[in-house]
Amino acid sequence: MRKVIYLVTALLVMSCSQEEFNIGNPNQADAARVLANAADFQNFNISNHTTMLTAQVSFSGIYFRGAADQFSTTNAFRGFWDYCDQPRRQVLNTTSNDDLIYQAGLPWVDFNGVINNANIVINNIENDGGEVIVSGSDVTEQELAAAYFDKGVAQGYLALIYDKAYIVDPDTDPNALEFSTYQELLDASLANITTAIGLASGSFEYTLYASGPSLDAATFTQLANSYMARFAIGVARTDAEAQSLDYNQILTYANAGLTEDFFPPALETVFFNNFQDWSLFLLGDGAGYMPTDQKITHLFDPSYDTDYPTDASIILPAATSDDPRLDLYYEYVAENFGFLRESRGRQLFSSYRTIKFFNDNDQNQTGIPVNIFPKAEIDYIKAECYYRQGNYGAAVTALDASPRMSVGMQSTTAAGPNVLNALLYEVSIELDLASGIIVPWTFMRRHDMLQAGTLTMYPVPASELEITQDEIYTFGGPAAAGEVGTASGSNDWRNINLVY
Known part of the structure; x- marks a missing residue:
């Protein structure tokens, strides 16, 4: 059976509005x-x-x-x-x-x-x-x-x-x-x-x-x-x-990497951040269309619950932190829960929305920075390499050169668990929506921090497998936890002792 791949040619860049998202028919180039x-x-x-x-x-x-x-x-x-x-x-x-x-x-x-x-x-x-x-x-x-x-x-x-x-x-x-x-x-x-x-x-x-x-x-x-x-x-x-992994080689790449952010300007209808456009949308009641997960507020304030209380009478107060990014990047919205439905699990609720990169519900504006690759990611890659090599002092130096210190004013102790916790903190807070589509997910999977049953990679789409007549398979779900393609949850972020 002949193998077939998607042969798509983008002579015209197709973009999508907040209200409607359609994938256009592939155009084969002349x-x-x-x-x-x-x-x-x-x-x-x-x-x-x-x-x-x-x-x-x-x-x-x-x-x-x-x-x-x-x-x-x-x-x-x-x-x-x-x-x-x-x-x-x-x-x-x-x-x-x-x-x-x-x-x-x-x-x-x-x-x-x-x-x-x-x-x-x-x-x-x-x-x-x-x-x-x-x-x-x-x-x-x-x-x-x-x-x-x-x-x-x-x-x-x-x-x-x-x-x-x-x-x-x-x-x-x-x-x-x-x-x-x-x-x-x-x-x-x-x-x-x-x-x-x-x-x-x-x-x-x-x-x-x-x-x-x-x-x-x-x-x-x-x-x-x-x-x-x-x-x-x-x-x-x-x-x-x-x-x-070869962390010496990865350090070689990182040391030759970006020395400033790669955030090129958007061009309306041609090049803009659709990922942010959806993620930052503000609803009429003041809630975010995609509310900030409890993970983020828990990282800022470890006394904050990892899941929202299921008791409907409880509204969590604002989190507290000495990191100014809590207020720079997020907004407390109290009981404004937007589209969240209690019947589908109140533990999934949130009293926060993300405001970093917010541009009045429209990222499709000429001149707005398109956040592709921040310099901070290079700092964190270096710190992670040093962490893996057991050089915690060098890891702290790399973290101190990043927004963790320059913006968040957060210090880190030169010990393995503290460095790893600081990396989780920074990747989740500083790199969210700043590094494109997958960086926090790939970081968490390689440290076993995803919840048990979370996919760690996608299968080849069934639409492709039907064409090639290969067996259709999948990943994810609690029954498959720890199997190939599915997170074990062995270092689930909800169970980490957050010391820095």
Whole structure:
């Protein structure tokens, strides 16, 4: 049976409003027309950059955010409640699940589409001898570097999200495709990003979207190293697996990474943070559409309950903390519970909403920063590497160089449990909605901090498995706790003694 992958070409960047979210029909590029003209070829490549970046701040991030207890809800719209309910639910990986296309389907389509488009560019240049001469300048190597980068980043996200996927190169026989493991995908990702770095030099420019800002070779190289650090440390599914990572290599990536935030400006209807648009929506009663999970307030104030009281007469008071980010990033809304339904579990309630990055219910505004990769994430990756190596003093130094000290004014004791607790705190608070769709979730899974039964990776979507006639399978649910793809809960954040 022929293996089939999603071949999607994003000549036009599709975006979605707060009120309606639809996945458009894939458009197959007219490759002959595009490749015949150098300017069109370059614009095709730029459109793929935009798609790759947009996929990192897409609607699909909501589900990872729920699984990581970053927000809470009882709202069943698009299956949101499925990812916040307790005990955790199994992923309904079946084509009868109308929400699967948003949950496991969207990243699969987006990132495989980016890979397909990058392969078109790579094939034209490397195998067909194509040259890209624009306004008298030879930008062939520039476009090739950009294509390898896009492909590597897309493969990195597939490695972090799914248990397996395809590795597709320009010369891959579509009739002989087989799934590769997430570790094999990571290796391919790192190799392709490394190739991109080697090709980026001189007057190199990586343009984020048509007529938009560009990265020079130095900044591009920093960003590329940052992604390699994110992927290399994020790939582990369990604490045991994380113990075997090469932290010296990850530190090498991080030390060559970003020295300032990569938050490029939005361009209305072309490039904006749809993940934040949904996550920060304010309801008429003052509640958040996606309320802040109790995990966050418990991290600020360990006396705060990990679950909301089930007694309907109890309204939790405001949390207290000496960290100013409690008030800078969150708002106490008392008994304004919005869409939360008591019949679906009052323990899921919250008296807080997230206000960091809030822009009057509209992230689709030109000029608003699109939070793709914060410098703080590099600080925390370094600190985590030092933690894993047992160098707690160096870990504290990295934490002190981050917003933990400069904004939160929080000190950390140089002891293993204290450093790990500080990392959980910072990843959950500082990186939430600042690092795209999956960072808090990948951090918690590699330290076994997810609730038992939480998925630690997605299965290949059932819609794909039906096409390939492979067996349909899934992950998640309390009955599967501790099995491959499902969190054991052995270091569940709710049971951690929060000392710093």
